[in-house]
Every structure is written in structure tokens, then in C-alpha cells.
Amino acid sequence: MSSDTGSDTGSDTGSDATELVETEAGTGRVTWHRAAGARFVLAVGHGAGGGVEARDLQALARVLPAHGVTVALVEQPWRVAGKKVAPAPRTLDVGWRGLWPTVADAGLPVIAGGRSAGARVACRTAVELGAAAVLALSFPLHPPGRPEKSRAAELLGSGVPTLVVQGGGDPFGRPEEFPEGAYELVEVPYGDHGFALPKRVSLGQEEALKILTDGVVKWTSSLA
Numbered sequence: 001m002s003s004d005t006g007s008d009t010g011s012d013t014g015s016d017a018t019e020l021v022e023t024e025a026g027t028g029r030v031t032w033h034r035a036a037g038a039r040f041v042l043a044v045g046h047g048a049g050g051g052v053e054a055r056d057l058q059a060l061a062r063v064l065p066a067h068g069v070t071v072a073l074v075e076q077p078w079r080v081a082g083k084k085v086a087p088a089p090r091t092l093d094v095g096w097r098g099l100w101p102t103v104a105d106a107g108l109p110v111i112a113g114g115r116s117a118g119a120r121v122a123c124r125t126a127v128e129l130g131a132a133a134v135l136a137l138s139f140p141l142h143p144p145g146r147p148e149k150s151r152a153a154e155l156l157g158s159g160v161p162t163l164v165v166q167g168g169g170d171p172f173g174r175p176e177e178f179p180e181g182a183y184e185l186v187e188v189p190y191g192d193h194g195f196a197l198p199k200r201v202s203l204g205q206e207e208a209l210k211i212l213t214d215g216v217v218k219w220t221s222s223l224a
Contacts, residue, residue, distance in 0.1 A: 023098020025091050026077030030102050033073070035065035039224050040111055042135065043103035045074045045096065047116030048086035055205075056115055056137050056165075056195050056212055063213040069111075069220050072103045074118075086117060089124075096121045100129050111220070112160075116140050116172070116193065120154050127159040133223055134162040135216065136183075138193050141173025156181045163219045165212050167191025169198070186215035 017032045030043075031052065042064060046052050052073040061071045076095045078087055086092065104110050112122035113135035122134050136158075142149045155162070155178075162183035166175045168190050175187045188208050190201045197208055 019102060020080075021099050021102050023077060023095050025087070025095035025098060027080055028077045028095055028099045029075040029080050030099060031073040031075075033061040033065050033071040035068050035070045037068060038065075038070040038106075038108055039068045040132065040220060041070045041072055041103055041106060041108050042111045042113050042220070043072045043074050043100070044113035044115070044135065044137075045076060045118030045121060046079065046114070047118055047138070049116070050194075051075060051079050054115055054194065055209065059209040059213050060216060064217065064220070067217045067220065068224075069217075070106070070108070074099050074103065076118075089117070089120065092117065092121050093125055096125055097129065100125075104130075109223075111135055111223075113137065120151065123154045123158040123162070131160055133160050134158045135219075136162060136164045137212075138166060138170060138195070139164050139173065140193075141177060144171035147177065152179050152181075155183065158183070161223060163216065165215060167193065167195050184219060186211070186219075188212055 016034050019030045021028045044057055052075055057073055064071050109132035111133045112126050112131035114122040115137035119136035119139045126134050139155055141151055164183055164185045167188050170193050172193050175185055188195050188211050189203055190197045191208055195208055197205055
């Protein structure tokens with residue numbers, strides 16, 4: 001069940017509606033950034049340490065609607081409830097499953113996306129939920145300093161076309177650490193787990209985000 005707490009402005013790029021969605025894990029929230037004549041919906045969730053205000057998620061919400069992709073920023077129930085610590089992966093999956101019918105309601109193919117823990121959720125549930133593809137932002141390949149604790153199986157097992165966008169300096173897994181597999185990978189040079197850049201490098205933050213959004217635009221175009 002969902003309730004619309006916003007209004008449809010008819011804008012191609014702005015946030016035009018926010019919905020509260022009841023799930024078995026609690027009340028979640030979906031914020032829409034709609035595209036005119038959309039070909040896909042990108043439903044993208046946040047990580048375990050932050051919300052949909054993350055720079056990469058906001059950049060996608062600004063850019064993709066102009067390229068025929070409606071962006072649905074999905075907030076897990078724990079975040080909506082104001083909790084500081086994310087629940088176990090199993091509970092995250094329950095929340096995501098409960099939110100999925102809302103993002104699929106438009107009848108368009110849905111790309112399951114997420115950053116960090118949200119990327120893991122998207123990979124684990126893609127086939128089950130009928131996702132058209134997976135967008136994995138800052139996929140946490142392993143805990144920092146613990147490469148032996150690999151989560152590659154989740155990524156490799158997504159079962160659908162998958163794009164990974166990874167920072168070149170991400171302590172949760174640098175691009176060169178990723179195993180070969182049936183997915184594409186875009187590197188954001190120097191980026192950390194949140195795609196922030198060290199001050200010493202010549203690449204600017206907006207340039208880094210453009211690498212990210214350009215990569216996603218190109219990939220979604222190839223899916224069509």
C-alpha cells in the first residue's frame with residue numbers, strides 16, 4: 001500500500017512526487033524524478049551509512065530523466081524511521097521487495113540499482129523481482145582491508161545485465177580487484193566509496209560525477 005505525499009508537477013527533471021510505502025519491514029519512501037516518454041525506471045537505493053542525499057544518487061536523479069530514464073530514489077524503512085544503523089541484509093531484502101511493486105507500477109522495465117549495501121540488495125533480488133538490469137554503485141566487494149571476505153558471488157550471480165560504477169580508490173574494492181564476469185565496469189578515477197576525490201588530484205568533483213552519469217547514460221542506452 002502506498003500514499004502519495006507529493007504532487008505531479010509535470011516536470012521532466014524535478015522531484016515531482018514522494019510516496020510512503022508500507023512493507024513488512026516498516027514504512028519506506030520513494031521519491032520520483034520522472035522522464036517524459038520514459039523507457040526505463042531506475043529504482044535506486046542507498047547504502048548502510050547514508051540516504052538518498054548521496055552525491056551519486058542525486059547526480060543520477062538530475063541527469064537521467066533528460067535521457068528517457070525515470071529515477072525512483074528508494075529509502076529503506078530503517079532510514080525513514082530515523083535509525084542510524086542499517087538492519088541485517090535479510091531485512092534489507094524484505095524492505096526492497098515490499099517497495100518494488102510501487103516502482104514497477106508504471107509498467108516500464110525496471111533497473112534495480114543501489115549504492116554499497118543497496119547494490120548488494122539489488123544483485124541478490126534482481127532475478128526474483130524481474131529486474132531488467134542492475135546498476136551497482138560502489139559495490140562493496142569486501143570489507144576494507146579484508147579482501148578474503150569477498151562478496152563477488154552476489155555480483156556475479158545477479159543474473160541480468162549489470163553495470164558496476166566504482167571509485168578508483170574505494171577501500172571496499174578498487175576496480176582492479178574485481179573478478180572477470182558478465183558485467184560492465186566504469187571507473188571513477190581516484191574516487192572513494194562515496195565518489196569523493198582527494199584534494200591533491202586535478203580531476204574536479206563535478207567532472208568525476210559526469211564520468212559516472214555519462215557511463216550510466218551510455219549503458220542504459222545500450223539496454224534499449
